[in-house]
Amino acid sequence: MAGVSIMEYTRVELKVPKTVVSALGVSAPEMANDFPRRIAVSLYAEGALSLGKAAEMAGLPYAEFMNLLRVRKIPLNYTVAELEGDVETLREVNI
Numbered sequence: 001m002a003g004v005s006i007m008e009y010t011r012v013e014l015k016v017p018k019t020v021v022s023a024l025g026v027s028a029p030e031m032a033n034d035f036p037r038r039i040a041v042s043l044y045a046e047g048a049l050s051l052g053k054a055a056e057m058a059g060l061p062y063a064e065f066m067n068l069l070r071v072r073k074i075p076l077n078y079t080v081a082e083l084e085g086d087v088e089t090l091r092e093v094n095i
Helices: 018-024 028-046 051-058 062-071 080-092
Strands: none
Touching: 018 028, 028 051, 028 062, 051 062
8 A cells, every 4th residue: 555654663572570560560461561651751751752753662643642741741842843844744734
């Protein structure tokens, strides 16, 4: 299909002590689902990832990731350049 991109992934293994899993009160599968989001939020908060890349890492749509940041009280790192890029994108799609 034209215009559809296939996302490629790199697999990363993370060893977590059982005492940490226990302290978090979650199962290993729940942790495996939640950790990419936690890491994405942390990397975004540090300024290491853009909002779009952090949302991609978290496996969430852009707006849903922004809501996750709001819930976790993480301020948006939204630059003038990003705003200008978003405005240009909106113009291109006639919104």
